[in-house]
Amino acid sequence: xxxxxxxxxxxxxxxxxxxxxxxxxxxxxxxxxxxxxxxxxxxxxxxxxxxxxxxxxxxxxxxxxxxxxxxxxxxxxxxxxxxxxxxxxxxxxxxxxxxxxxxxxxxxxxxxxxxxxxxxxxxxxxxxxxxxxxxxxxxxxxxxxxxxxxxxxxxxxxxxxxxxxxxxxxxxxxxxxxxxxxxxxxxxxxxxxxxxxxxxxxxxxxxxxxxxxxxxxxxxxxxxxxxxxxxxxxxxxxxxxxxxxxx
Amino acid sequence: xxxxxxxxxxxxxxxxxxxxxxxxxxxxxxxxxxxxxxxxxxxxxxxxxxxxxxxxxxxxxxxxxxxxxxxxxxxxxxxxxxxxxxxxxxxxxxxxxxxxxxxxxxxxxxxxxxxxxxxxxxxxxxxxxxxxxxxxxxxxxxxxxxxxxxxxxxxxxxxxxxxxxxxxxxxxxxxxxxxxxxxxxxxxxxxxxxxxxxxxxxxxxxxxxxxxxxxxxxxxxxxxxxxxxxxxxxxxxxxxxxxxxxxxxxxxxxxxxxxxxxxxxxxxxxxxxxxxxxxxxxxxxxxxxxxxxxxxxxxxxxxxxxxxxxxxxxxxxxxx
Numbered sequence: 215x216x217x218x219x220x221x222x223x224x225x226x227x228x229x230x231x232x233x234x235x236x237x238x239x240x241x242x243x244x245x246x247x248x249x250x251x252x253x254x255x256x257x258x259x260x261x262x263x264x265x266x267x268x269x270x271x272x273x274x275x276x277x278x279x280x281x282x283x284x285x286x287x288x289x290x291x292x293x294x295x296x297x298x299x300x301x302x303x304x305x306x307x308x309x310x311x312x313x314x315x316x317x318x319x320x321x322x323x324x325x326x327x328x329x330x331x332x333x334x335x336x337x338x339x340x341x342x343x344x345x346x347x348x349x350x351x352x353x354x355x356x357x358x359x360x361x362x363x364x365x366x367x368x369x370x371x372x373x374x375x376x377x378x379x380x381x382x383x384x385x386x387x388x389x390x391x392x393x394x395x396x397x398x399x400x401x402x403x404x405x406x407x408x409x410x411x412x413x414x415x416x417x418x419x420x421x422x423x424x425x426x427x428x429x430x431x432x433x434x435x436x437x438x439x440x441x442x443x444x445x446x447x448x449x450x451x452x453x454x455x456x457x458x459x460x461x
Numbered sequence: 462x463x464x465x466x467x468x469x470x471x472x473x474x475x476x477x478x479x480x481x482x483x484x485x486x487x488x489x490x491x492x493x494x495x496x497x498x499x500x501x502x503x504x505x506x507x508x509x510x511x512x513x514x515x516x517x518x519x520x521x522x523x524x525x526x527x528x529x530x531x532x533x534x535x536x537x538x539x540x541x542x543x544x545x546x547x548x549x550x551x552x553x554x555x556x557x558x559x560x561x562x563x564x565x566x567x568x569x570x571x572x573x574x575x576x577x578x579x580x581x582x583x584x585x586x587x588x589x590x591x592x593x594x595x596x597x598x599x600x601x602x603x604x605x606x607x608x609x610x611x612x613x614x615x616x617x618x619x620x621x622x623x624x625x626x627x628x629x630x631x632x633x634x635x636x637x638x639x640x641x642x643x644x645x646x647x648x649x650x651x652x653x654x655x656x657x658x659x660x661x662x663x664x665x666x667x668x669x670x671x672x673x674x675x676x677x678x679x680x681x682x683x684x685x686x687x688x689x690x691x692x693x694x695x696x697x698x699x700x701x702x703x704x705x706x707x708x709x710x711x712x713x714x715x716x717x718x719x720x721x722x723x724x725x726x727x728x729x730x731x732x733x734x735x736x737x738x739x740x741x742x743x744x745x746x747x748x749x750x751x752x753x754x755x756x757x758x759x760x761x762x763x764x765x766x767x768x769x770x771x772x773x774x775x776x777x778x779x780x781x
């Protein structure tokens with residue numbers, strides 16, 4: 215079984231969010247970059263678990279990013295990926311990213327393609343669905359459980375107010391979220407081994423993005439908390455009813 | 462040209478988020494000087510003509526047994542064909558679980574730029590720019606859609622539902638439906654619970670509640686308010702509460718009108734999932750809890766003492 219896991223870098227979850235160049239660029243100076251948590255904790259770790267259950271399985275990692283993406287690719291290899299492909303381009307447009315990945319994936323005959331449910335920077339939730347369409351494969355989004363038997367995937371996906379069990383024949387594209395797997399820490403053997411695993415860099419295909427970011431904004435600062443004395447909790451209810459008008 | 466709104470339904474009933482996207486889509490149509498039309502798939506028992514109350518002039522239905530369960534690709538193909546047949550230039554989805562599955566596929570089919578997680582009406586004064594959440598709600602981006610057809614997926618609870626008097630014309634579109642490649646073998650709805658992603662009021666608990674045996678103070682307040690319940694990540698990871706209740710950066714991101722956080726210190730990852738809430742109330746005995754900086758109202762107190770009193774006050778207000 216060949217598994218492709220799509221990963222991307224994102225600012226650490228505690229990174230300070232600021233912008234430069236007249237609010238048109240993310241201020242990346244001093245920011246710690248990590249593997250997008252949905253890609254790492256859920257998509258990649260589930261792929262590793264599947265490989266642990268089937269020794270013949272192979273995990274390829276793919277990312278669209280510049281050279282500074284390589285530390286996070288090495289970390290993904292240290293966790294358990296077998297080889298990695300970096301498409302040497304950067305974009306905020308989901309269609310551009312999905313199209314670049316699709317160009318590579320269609321040559322790879324993958325049985326299973328995992329993405330995280332979204333990135334924690336652009337929050338698009340779009341690459342998985344776009345990839346499925348570009349590759350003409352079935353798509354199951356927001357998986358909270360993933361199992362495989364006899365070439366058939368059984369996936370539990372979240373729906374409003376509950377969950378739904380889906381079945382699909384491989385190959386399939388699945389976007390993963392909490393529940394699919396648990397976060398792992400790479401061990402020293404994995405870190406050492408990752409240094410010699412193949413990391414192929416390829417040039418992007420010419421693709422026109424469909425969207426572009428004009429500018430960023432920060433939310434307005436909060437005016438400050440209104441503290442209510444602990445001995446008059448009914449005052450909170452009055453304020454929520456009369457002032458905030460939310461109950 | 463027109464604006465096409467995808468009306469999401471579940472078990473024959475229109476989902477609440479659909480009224481929001483209908484109201485939003487009607488306003489987008491007004492901005493563009495055109496009409497708002499809707500498409501709804503599968504068997505529906507609700508009165509579709511009543512979508513006219515939300516500014517929809519025409520409702521296009523596509524009925525087929527294959528459309529009673531979601532296969533994102535099958536749905537996307539039908540919606541893309543419906544959009545083409547009516548000449549839609551803007552297509553609008555809710556950025557709910559269904560919209561997140563379908564909208565990207567329609568985007569590829571029509572080579573239409575997609576902005577998901579939109580939180581405001583588009584700016585059509587110079588091109589077509591849509592404001593969306595980025596960095597998990599810690600910032601916004603103004604995104605230009607550079608294609609002839611535009612797709613917007615609107616975050617739930619981002620636009621007010623505006624009901625007027627109107628009647629939509631309902632007609633059936635004759636679009637062939639492919640056989641699904643995804644088989645739905647079970648659906649498990651959590652009976653009696655309010656869907657967190659759609660909830661207007663949410664009461665949430667953290668480690669400060671000390672254990673699952675104490676959760677009744679959260680559920681009692683939620684019941685009195687008619688709110689959904691949620692929890693922080695350590696609570697879900699400890700198995701005190703189910704994973705689907707985890708709100709935060711790696712759980713569910715929500716934007717209710719009211720978020721009450723009980724015994725949650727407010728780690729940045731938690732805040733990233735709830736900072737779009739219109740009003741945040743924090744109840745914590747630690748006055749240094751970082752959550753107070755993000756809160757609108759706060760009480761520094763022992764939750765076990767103060768929350769039952771709040772519940773009683775809510776019951777009194779609501780004559781329960």
